[in-house]
Amino acid sequence: MAAQGTLLLTVLLPLLGAVLIAMCNSKPNLRETVTLSTATLLFLLVLQLLGSDAQQTELIIARPLPGLPLSLSTEPLGLLFATVASGLWIITTIYSIGYMRGNKEQNQTRFYVFFAVSISATLGVALSANLFTLFVFYEVLTLSTYPLVTHKGTEEAKRGGRVYLGVLLSTSIGFLLLAMVWTWHAVGHLNFTPGGILQGRIEPGFLPLLLALYLFGIGKAALMPFHRWLPAAMVAPTPVSALLHAVAVVKAGVFAVLKVTVYIFGLDLLRDTGANRWLMWAAAITVILASLVALTKDNLKARLAYSTVSQLAYIVLGAMLVNSVAIIGGGMHIATHALGKITLFFCAGAIYVATHKTNISEMDGLGKSMPVTYAAMLIGSLSIIGLPLTGGLWSKWYLALGAAAAEQWAILAVFMVSSLLNVAYLLIIPIRGFFLTPPGSGQAGTIQEAPFASVLALSLTALGCIALFFFAQPLYEMMASMFERQL
């Protein structure tokens, strides 16, 4: 009973926070206190769920249709995602205070309100007990992030918002809904079940089609050619890009892909029928192509966005390798990439607040004036590339192991080539920052670090990247327990 209450509260608390935030419209300090305490409370709640993982509880919120409940439950992958999202919300809030005030952004209350609603939807996605519930929260997440993406209200923001909503809504209604009704028609329920529910329910010949509908339908996973929304979303203020478009929204996508692979199809079914084969290549192509596009981008946030597209495809690729090692790697990559990429976005935002620069070519020599930011950026880049002393090493390690276990040597090569590309497009930024001299010499003295709150936040996440290197064991065990239960 108590655990059920916690489950419900986890989704409701951010909503309650949103209402309180709206009520504190005229008092910015009180408003930010509310956000911060909601975030902290939420994180504690998730930790409590994490502690009581042993008993699997299910909570039915409503029964919209016969046989199709809206319900929540806990499961290792979901708990991991919930922990990452709620933990990083605290840090992002600290960061936002520095960023939004430093930039004198308009409509800050609206910003914090929709931010809280988005977090609520993210936790709903993470704790969904069935595919239908996941879909509902997935759509709520799309809609509640729209006002954040278009926050600036400019013509450019409007256009970005159009692409954002257009791609995400059309993939989810056009493909995902269709796939879901098909599954429901064939099976009669949509519960996430260890081992999958489709075994023997659908003719093997149709499985690749159904899988494709799912993979492309989950547009938030940004598999090419449905990735355009992610660069478009970069018109949003940086905290939104950082938490939502490096963590919450995109991870909701790959999380859904992992869930569908493991709990709807089941690894055995996919392995036996080979339905995953060509989609594996679709993901591999996205990994490489997105990295190549990232190389060409001079705008820092755009480059990071394409890097995210590529990294998300790693996780989809891990899922499509259909073995437990690769899935564990994919799950761990949700956490490690989250920390790495949020650090990089924080840095991008900090540079913007301090210098109002957005292009990499204009950032030469900034490292000397903003040492903390650039050190954090170095660590974040190392983690994304997957080099030692950062957590990124482990997730890539298991993904590569998974490719080896599946004897997909070409995929292994894709992982390696893409890591090299990562070096080329990410590491170059801190290098230019530290070693090149700024174009105008007198300029360097006037530039200082971003507001303290922002610098604090990006240091914390950078340290997190390093901490994950030394403490990856619990993460691994958590992901592995996903398959223990199955046996």
Place this chain on the structure above:
Amino acid sequence: MISAHLPALQVVIPLLAAPACVVIRQFTATWLLALSVSWISFFIALSLLWQTFHLGTISYSLGGWAAPWGIEYRVDVVNAFVLTIVSGISSVVLLYAKESIEQETHIKRIHLVYTGWLLCLTGLLGITITGDVFNVFVFLEISSLSSYLLVSLGPDRRALTAAFQYLVMGTIGATFILIGVGLLYMMTGTLNMADLAQRIPEVEHTTTVHAGFAFLVLGISLKAAVFPLHYWLPNAYTFAPSAVTAFLAGTATKVSIYLLLRFFFDIFSETFSLRTMRLDVILLILGVIAIFSMSLVAVYQQNVKRMLAYSSVAQVGYMVIGISLATATGLTAGIIHLFNHALMKGALFLALGCIVYRLNSVELKDLAGAGRRMPWTMAAFVVGGLSLIGVPATVGFISKWYLVLAALERDWWWLAFMIVASSLLAVLYIWRVVETAYFKAAPAGHIKEAPLSLLLPTWILVAANIYFGINAVDTVNFAKRAADQLLGVF
């Protein structure tokens, strides 16, 4: 026992109240009368729905004359469900009507609005409840004539041409129905629906019955605005007073769709109407064309009210597709969309009414900045729009779910795909409004949010959109039972 006479009271109360409005004339008093009568009708409908669901079909002989000679009112789950929709929408919209009508209509004509409203309600409820086909025609004329009046009372002089257009088309439709009824009477010698159902099979192969069927289908489809017989609808909806548009959009076409269901599945047999007469193919094709072409036309409208009117024609397409599938799930989808569409279009037209109340315009360009100036109104519009698109946790999603499911049951992949693809067109036209209202700067001048008396009924319908989207078990059960009854399974 008064409860035994509920079927008669359902029609008689509004019928008697209508002339009383002409006598009273004072506009607040007529409004109060109409409002209370409508709510009484709503409660009668709810009680009839409960009775039919739990106790079975009710047969009521009007004036004590037994069926073949007298007129029989026959209430089963199918029409009790429609009665509830019609009287429910009318009741909520009447709450809203007072302020809106007072602003849009000349004060000397306000009592005529409520007179027309009550007559129209009488007609719609009568068509739905009666078990006699000639009586259907009579009530159809009552509802049609009164709705011409209602449309003509719009604030703009173009309302007069719109009403005239509606009158011409509506009269053609009604005449066709009369001819159809006459031909059936000629062949069977009865006007009672149940008797017709028994006698038609013997004469089913005759050209006369075929012709009668064709006249009936055409006539009713005209009233239901089934594509391509929708010509009258956009103008009528655009120029009628806001509250009237919301009322008609939620009820008039719905009742005609109900009539189609009744004729297709009860009076004629499903095999005759859909298979022998090939209406399954015809309706399916027309439905698919409607959902695409009419949504596309809606995208290019500059007048938001007209945009929603075209969207209504597209939505009728979804219902027609559901019917054409002729399976239990397909009919369930069609019937549930009847209810759901009444809720979403009701909410949208009421929100537009709030905008008219303050801005005096429904041109898209005049909505610039409305999101800031009228936050509650525009929020209601957005939720209604999301429901129209079919976002989960709204009623629109429930409709889409069953329609797609019905298509998949028949293994019609292309249709399932077309249904979801066409609903994306709704995103296009709804988002044009959202972008104008939220991203364009408002012109100078101070505009207040709409008064509470308008906002409250609007939000009642908005809340219903969400409530029945999250808890659709009851509505789905009613729709399923109705579908089973029509297919003769139950």
